[in-house]
Amino acid sequence: MFRALVLEDQTLMRLALMNEVQASVGKCVVLGAETLNIATVELQNDHFDLVVIDPGLPGFDPTSQNDRIAVVDRIIEASPGAIHVVVTGSDNPCEADGFRRIGAAAYVGKTGLAPGVFSNVLDDISNKGFSLRLSRAVMTKPDYRFSALTPREQEAIDMMARRAPGVKRTAIFSLMADRLAIAPGSAEKYYKQARAKLMRQGHRLPRGL
Amino acid sequence: MFRALVLEDQTLMRLALMNEVQASVGKCVVLGAETLNIATVELQNDHFDLVVIDPGLPGFDPTSQNDRIAVVDRIIEASPGAIHVVVTGSDNPCEADGFRRIGAAAYVGKTGLAPGVFSNVLDDISNKGFSLRLSRAVMTKPDYRFSALTPREQEAIDMMARRAPGVKRTAIFSLMADRLAIAPGSAEKYYKQARAKLMRQGHRLPRGL
DNA sequence: CAAACTAGGGATGGGAGCATCCCTAGTTTT
DNA sequence: AAAACTAGGGATGCTCCCATCCCTAGTTTG
Known part of the structure; x- marks a missing residue:
């Protein structure tokens, strides 16, 4: 069984990262x-295949490059067999090289x-x-989120709203079909259903319908 | 229709906050x-009831108190009718008072x-x-997340794993029933089902079962 | 004009998760 | 000894969402 650990102090971000890991890895x-303490204890007791680290932890100076490096270094030494991914809000190429x-x-x-x-x-x-991904x-x-829509319908609205000018709707339906692994007709259906729902509720629709 | 806006540069956090708003408000x-620009445009074009702001935006100096205040101030002036919630990673009581x-x-x-x-x-x-909530x-x-469990099962495991020592399992089942608005028997069922799944897959269970 | 894109709608089957109720059996507490 | 807590399991009805296929009809574009 694939085992991963996420070290991140912000709860919502930690849960989101855990979701991302799960979605990427599959069964795990x-x-x-x-906190660093909790992580250290777990790394001692078990083997991990992947560790995600945000070095901006409370109790450490966020502006101190030494502190940031020290956190990651301790984790890497405590889990030599794992892949280590550093995730940070204040990213820069220099620090990337250091890590x-x-x-x-x-x-x-x-x-x-x-x-x-x-x-x-x-x-x-x-x-x-x-892998290097700078911000x-x-x-x-903006992103739009409507509480009345199902996830699929929301995705359809999202992709259509992000459509580059000049691109046909049918092209978007094909793209959706590709990404979601469904038939283009189904993608079209979700979009139309979503749009109809919003119109019925009297919403002002995002630009681009 | 209740309308809310979330201004936050980190994508996963922004989406998570949007979820929280939706879960709290209901139909909306x-x-x-x-970015501040996108938010400003939207605030000019529409009315909003609630605005959530992270003042630590790119393009502003994160250590400059003036910059942080300026961002929030611009938003508040652009949406006088809204409730404004400031969310930040580097919180302190002094800044809270300023906002x-x-x-x-x-x-x-x-x-x-x-x-x-x-x-x-x-x-x-x-x-x-x-409302003041400091970090x-x-x-x-640690939190545990198992890909094989359904959301309900995962919740059951979570609550049981966080059980204070000495607390009976039945007490937890009642608590779960309360929070999820289901029968205690159902809560018990979910927990047992989840536990059985993990055992079958040969997992090491978190302390406290 | 023909073809393609647009905007709606109805009907259907399948699958996953939710919530409930009922069953057995061993262990611990009172 | 009785009562409560523990740990499993089976069966059922319900709802929502997913995915598909089919239908009409107006508007653009080649």
Whole structure:
């Protein structure tokens, strides 16, 4: 059984990262630790295949490069057999190199870390040995979340709202079909159903319908 | 229709916060913005009832108190009719007071912000006018996440694993029944089913079964 | 004009998870 | 000894979501 550990103090982020790991790996156990102490205890008692680390922990100086390195270094030494992914909110190329030197397999900025990206990070590690994903703000429109929609319907609205200008709706339906592994007709159905729901409830729709 | 906006640059955290808002409010629309610009545009075009803000945005100096105040101030002035909740990773009581003075209704540290807490924050605002939740690390054991379990089963395992020493299992079943609004017998069922699944797969169970 | 894209709607079967109720049997506590 | 806690298991009905297929009809585009 594949075993992973996520060390991150912010609860919602820790749970989200645990979800990402689970979605990427498939059958597995994921442990979440809020503090370095909890993580250290677990690493002593069990073997882990993957460890995700946010070095910005409470009790350490966030501006001190030494503290950040020390946290990751302790984890890597405590789990020599694992793959180590560093995830941070304040990322920069210089620090990435520092972590790489002490044995980390990936350095990921939180801003660009969207659902599904973690899987690509693991692919990078398999293929190239190291994955570097620095943050950059790329959104130009907001995300929309409607409580009345099912997950599938929400996805359909999301993808359509992000459509580049000039792209046909049918092209989006094909893309959705591809990503979700369903028939294009079904994708079309979800989108239309979602749109109809929102209209019925009197919503102002996002630009691009 | 209740309308909310979440301004947060970290994608996973933004999505998690949007979920929390949705779970707390019920029927609503939630927009997520990665940058101050996107948020400003939306606030100009529409009315919002609730705005959640992380002042630690890229392009601003995270150590500059002025920058952090400025971000929140711009948002509050752009949405006078909304309730404003400030969420931050680096929280301190002094800053909380600063935000309160310029009109924020809540100041919440990310470390203590677990699923369900946001709902309590909104309750505080209704009852007392202001909500203050500073971060503090309280976990003593890690979270466990097993991919083979359904959400209900996972919840059952979670609550049992967090059981204080000396507390009877039946007490936990009653507590679960209360929180999930189900019969204690059902709670018991979920726990036993979950435990049996893990045993069958040869897992080492967390302490406390 | 023909073809393709647009916007709706109805019907159907399958599967997963939820919630409940009922059963046996060993161990511990009172 | 009786009562309660422990640990399993089986069966059932319900709801929601997923995925598919089929239908009409207006508008664009080649």
